[in-house]
Amino acid sequence: MTAMYDKFAAFYDLEYGHKEDDLDFYLSLAQQYGAPVLEIGAGTGRISMLLAEAGYEVVGMDNSMPMLKQAAQNISTLPDNEQNSIKLVLGDMRSFSLEERFPLCIVPFRAFLHNQTQEEQLQTLQCIYDHLTPSGVLAIDVFVPLYHVIENSAWDDEINQDELADPEAGVSISCHIEHNPAIQVLAIQNTYRQDGKKDKICKMKYRYVFRYEMELLLKLAGFEVIQVLGSFEKAPYNYFSGTAIFLARKRA
Ligand SMILES: C[S@@+](CC[C@H](N)C(=O)[O-])C[C@H]1O[C@@H](n2cnc3c(N)ncnc32)[C@H](O)[C@@H]1O
Known part of the structure; x- marks a missing residue:
């Protein structure tokens, strides 16, 4: 079956391989919440590789085989121990099932917005919920619809x-x-x-989401919103920043 990003795979790294503004942020989450980290929509491995280089175990899931093939090629340039820290999985964020449970799940660079309907958004959040440890944390970044x-x-x-x-x-x-x-x-x-x-x-x-719409989706899926940020430098949410980052954990 084809996926939305199959045709993008040949160009993705040329367009975004050098994107760095979010790297320290996702690294700091791994430092704070631990590993293994589940990256949803891992693409060509930009963030999974950074986490593996810093010594964290990562499962990178994506529904596009061409994106994962490019990720595998990028990962093959890392030293063996770092390569072995990354597991790539072909899967759909709306309906995946893995054995492992994670203290941290990240959905970087707007991947959540590829859910096209409210049903898909909730299916994704519920799948993630099921894969977190009891105190596990979810981080999602999206653009602010200006x-x-x-x-x-x-x-x-x-x-x-x-x-x-x-x-x-x-x-x-x-x-x-x-x-x-x-x-x-x-x-x-x-x-x-x-x-x-x-x-x-x-x-x-x-499908873009507004701040309070996203908070409600998270609550409906059983999460408690811990923080809403407006930048990868961890400034509070600010409509004008263009970026919104949601941190949530399973509700007790
Ligand atoms: C903007 S890219 C982000 C890639 C990578 N996380 C990064 O930050 O460079 C979004 C990724 O989400 C993936 N994606 C889109 N819909 C998906 C779905 N339903 N399940 C899993 N992955 C999906 C795409 O294939 C693509 O690799």
Whole structure:
């Protein structure tokens, strides 16, 4: 079966492999709450690898085989002991079942927003709940739906070559975004252009969530919200920051 990110896998590291703003934050959570860490939507291993390099055991789950194949290739560059600390698992965040229980589950870089309906959101949270230890903690980061952005029904964006991990790769990216406010969904179409090659088109969807909607979803799934942050530097939630991070634990 195909997954939303299958076609993105060839470009993901070029576009986001060098993203670093969230690394210290997720590392600090592992230091605070311990391991093994379950990373949902582990992608090409950007964060799982960081945690393994710091000595933590990680299970990285993703529903895209091409993303996991790229992760395996990236992980193969690590020393053996760090490679052995990462277990990659093909699975769907809405319906996974693992033997292990985790003191920390992280859902970085907006992966939670790939749940398209309230039912899917709750299925994901309930699956995570079932995989946490009794005092286990969940961390989810999402973007804040800014009103001046979501007042639009469609817009275009460009990612310049010098914003990519390798500006010399000769790839440019155009994004077209369509917004359906009735269902809070942004449908994103990226066109990847490279000299001498056929354009590649990749599509994905985000269902955005508002702060108190997310808090309610967490409560409905049995969590207690510990903190809502507005930055990876752990500043309190701030609508204008553009980022919202939810920390929650199982309700006693
Ligand atoms: C924005 S990427 C984040 C990758 C990685 N965590 C990072 O921070 O670089 C989102 C990831 O979520 C995965 N994903 C989307 N829907 C999923 C689902 N239903 N179950 C598991 N993974 C999913 C995608 O395949 C993709 O790898």
